[in-house]
Amino acid sequence: MITTLLVANRGEIACRIFRTCRELGIRTVAVFSDADAGALHTRLADTAVRLPGAAPAETYLRGDLVVAAALTAGADAVHPGYGFLAEHAGFARAVRQAGLTWVGPPPHAIEVMASKTRAKELLGIKPLREVTEADLPVLVKAAAGGGGRGMRVVRRLADLDAELAAARAEAESAFGDGEVFVEPYLEGGRHVEVQILADTHGTVWALGTRDCSLQRRHQKVIEEAPAPGLTEELRAELYDTAVRAARAVDYTGAGTVEFLVAGGRAHFLEMNTRLQVEHPVTEAVHGLDLVAWQVRVAEGHALEPEPPRARGHAVEARLYAEDPARDWAPQTGTLHRLAVPGAVRLDTGYADGDEIGVHYDPLVAKVVAHAPTRAEAVRALADALERAAIHGPVTNRDLLVRSLRHEEFTSGRMDTGFYDRHLAALTAPRPDPYAPLAAALADACGRSRFGGWRNLPSQPQVKRYLMAGEEHEVRYRHTRTGLAPDGMDGMHGVDGVDGVRVVSADAHRVVLDVAGVRRAYDVFRHGDRVWAGTTALTALPRFPDPADQQAPGSLLAPMPGTVVRIADGLAAGARVRAGEPLVWLEAMKMQHRVAAPVTGTLTALPVTPGQQVEVGALLAVVEEAVEEAMEEVVQEVEEGAP
Numbered sequence: 001m002i003t004t005l006l007v008a009n010r011g012e013i014a015c016r017i018f019r020t021c022r023e024l025g026i027r028t029v030a031v032f033s034d035a036d037a038g039a040l041h042t043r044l045a046d047t048a049v050r051l052p053g054a055a056p057a058e059t060y061l062r063g064d065l066v067v068a069a070a071l072t073a074g075a076d077a078v079h080p081g082y083g084f085l086a087e088h089a090g091f092a093r094a095v096r097q098a099g100l101t102w103v104g105p106p107p108h109a110i111e112v113m114a115s116k117t118r119a120k121e122l123l124g125i126k127p128l129r130e131v132t133e134a135d136l137p138v139l140v141k142a143a144a145g146g147g148g149r150g151m152r153v154v155r156r157l158a159d160l161d162a163e164l165a166a167a168r169a170e171a172e173s174a175f176g177d178g179e180v181f182v183e184p185y186l187e188g189g190r191h192v193e194v195q196i197l198a199d200t201h202g203t204v205w206a207l208g209t210r211d212c213s214l215q216r217r218h219q220k221v222i223e224e225a226p227a228p229g230l231t232e233e234l235r236a237e238l239y240d241t242a243v244r245a246a247r248a249v250d251y252t253g254a255g256t257v258e259f260l261v262a263g264g265r266a267h268f269l270e271m272n273t274r275l276q277v278e279h280p281v282t283e284a285v286h287g288l289d290l291v292a293w294q295v296r297v298a299e300g301h302a303l304e305p306e307p308p309r310a311r312g313h314a315v316e317a318r319l320y321a322e323d324p325a326r327d328w329a330p331q332t333g334t335l336h337r338l339a340v341p342g343a344v345r346l347d348t349g350y351a352d353g354d355e356i357g358v359h360y361d362p363l364v365a366k367v368v369a370h371a372p373t374r375a376e377a378v379r380a381l382a383d384a385l386e387r388a389a390i391h392g393p394v395t396n397r398d399l400l401v402r403s404l405r406h407e408e409f410t411s412g413r414m415d416t417g418f419y420d421r422h423l424a425a426l427t428a429p430r431p432d433p434y435a436p437l438a439a440a441l442a443d444a445c446g447r448s449r450f451g452g453w454r455n456l457p458s459q460p461q462v463k464r465y466l467m468a469g470e471e472h473e474v475r476y477r478h479t480r481t482g483l484a485p486d487g488m489d490g491m492h493g494v495d496g497v498d499g500v501r502v503v504s505a506d507a508h509r510v511v512l513d514v515a516g517v518r519r520a521y522d523v524f525r526h527g528d529r530v531w532a533g534t535t536a537l538t539a540l541p542r543f544p545d546p547a548d549q550q551a552p553g554s555l556l557a558p559m560p561g562t563v564v565r566i567a568d569g570l571a572a573g574a575r576v577r578a579g580e581p582l583v584w585l586e587a588m589k590m591q592h593r594v595a596a597p598v599t600g601t602l603t604a605l606p607v608t609p610g611q612q613v614e615v616g617a618l619l620a621v622v623e624e625a626v627e628e629a630m631e632e633v634v635q636e637v638e639e640g641a642p
Helices: 011-024 040-044 063-073 089-097 107-114 116-122 157-175 232-248 279-286 290-298 374-387 397-404 418-426 435-447 626-640
Strands: 004-007 027-032 047-050 077-079 138-142 152-154 180-184 190-198 204-216 219-225 253-262 265-272 313-320 333-335 337-339 345-348 354-356 363-371 389-391 461-467 470-479 482-489 500-505 509-514 517-526 529-532 535-540 554-556 561-566 581-587 590-595 600-604 618-624
Touching: 004 011, 004 063, 011 027, 011 040, 011 290, 011 345, 011 363, 027 040, 027 063, 047 063, 063 077, 063 089, 077 290, 089 107, 107 116, 107 265, 116 232, 116 265, 138 157, 152 157, 157 180, 157 590, 190 232, 190 290, 204 232, 204 279, 204 418, 219 279, 219 397, 232 253, 232 265, 253 290, 279 290, 279 313, 279 345, 279 363, 313 374, 313 397, 363 374, 374 397, 389 517, 389 529, 397 418, 435 461, 435 470, 435 482, 435 500, 435 509, 435 517, 435 529, 435 535, 482 500, 581 618
Parallel strands: 004 027, 004 077, 027 047
Antiparallel strands: 138 152, 138 180, 190 204, 190 253, 204 219, 219 313, 253 265, 313 363, 333 354, 337 389, 345 363, 461 470, 461 535, 470 482, 500 509, 509 517, 517 529, 529 535, 554 618, 561 581, 581 590, 600 618
16 A cells, blocks of 8 residues: 655646545655745645756656655655656666555556657557658657657658757757657647556556647647547547557556547557646546546556546646747746636646746646536636636736637637647737726826825826737826826727726726726736736836847847757858748757848847857847848749739
8 A cells, every 4th residue: 555655746747646645645755856946846745855966957857866765755656747757667667676666557568658669560550761752741750758849840851851850859858869750740630549547457448538639839738528529430449449559568557549530530649658738637527536546556456347437528728838929938937826717627836926937848737627518618618717817927828718719629620730720810919908007097006195186287197018019108197086097008999098987996906987888907916017807018117228128130039048059150240031040949848949030130149059048138139131121022022923
């Protein structure tokens, strides 16, 4: 029997496993890097052990340190969570050799299935050896790991070598294994997977399907169970292949078999020998706790002959600290508040006031809704996210809400190309025109003890805000009856403040009457950042500091990270074209290309490979060549003319 369990992981999944351990009466041990010394998972565990020596991004990959921590803390079992060492056969063996219970599949099963190439060969599927024009498009994919790292879609043969090199570098950085392979890329396919659970007595459950088609950079964003629109024949085929794959390696514990479904056919992708990020949707529809069952299987308990029946529908959205409109750039900073209303499940590794750092995946939380029907679950999840208070770095919340309400998703017709088609429309700014006014009025209430009323007319008070990348000016007055709006500039489609009346206002809540319709705003402020309702604003100084102004053509770091590459031969004085990649940044194990903003001459390049940069750091300056840019436009038009 397991009495004390160490989780060899961090963040959301560690917190989630600890929750089940509490329910089972199992004591918990956390491990942490120096960057995670104050993280929520270290605070929730009964005991916590620092992993010394390694850099923050590598700490949780040191299996020797984790095993030593388990022994030091008196743990008798280890759960790997997902990511890091979860699919490392050598780590699983080391845990067992130390006399600890491994809450996961057998090492030999991990070893076989951890390599996507070996897994495919086991099922009689061979990857492409030589790629020709006829094979395009193809997918370059890391043989180890997951999470979209080390994956590239190649549509031109001329791009293959460069994308292979980039995928190898990313896979080596993320998994310590640079092996990649190439397989056909199926346009318009759906990502469908089967959850399996197997015991040590020969029983294997196929616990339904999940659809994970909404992905960015091959990493899942929205998942649901069961996968909609599958025929009974196709579902039976998926179950059969998943169970066959598990039995082929004598699998035990929880795992997932993934497929691409296109044209009514299922194409095997890989088997993940661990708990999946999206496991809560399966738990919701089947009414079970997969972590609890992982523990029971590790203790030798047997499964029932048949799995529990599915009931209803569940949808999960991954809330990331990232900016989808800026190439999914990860964001960092303090999470001042996270509150999601409604009858939804919230799995997170953060509490109010925690810092979202640069070293790890930017997942803030998973929000899950379960309802009798798919339509009800989707609606409940979209509503909960829309009304959530998320005060901190930029997140993908608005994208999630719009995705859940998109007709292609609500009708179940989505595929893995959803964001390729719709990202621009889904990330187009839709600012609330009255949020700056609400922010200004709340600020006025918070700063003025006596209301600011004067007997004689005076100039209005002025506040400036940055919202959705644009500057807005708000003017208001203190009157006998309280605050009154005087004007607003910068918001398209809003002329002045005619028809706008202040119903009530204090430092934390403002209610406006706009042409007979009341709008209520809860206002929260931290430093120069303001949230009016769900709208984020930045308060600007009345008189800007000239020292803060960047030279035209400045190329700024969209995220904190490491400069891993500069374009070959690039130096000050070089001629560059708009959109040409100049610098590659690595952040959270992903590489991001930073391109020239305009066509012209590179006049400054102050960074070097290996350099750490913060968000907003100057990477390069390109002086625009207007005549050359116009010539390129004319040439492109002429080349495209009939």
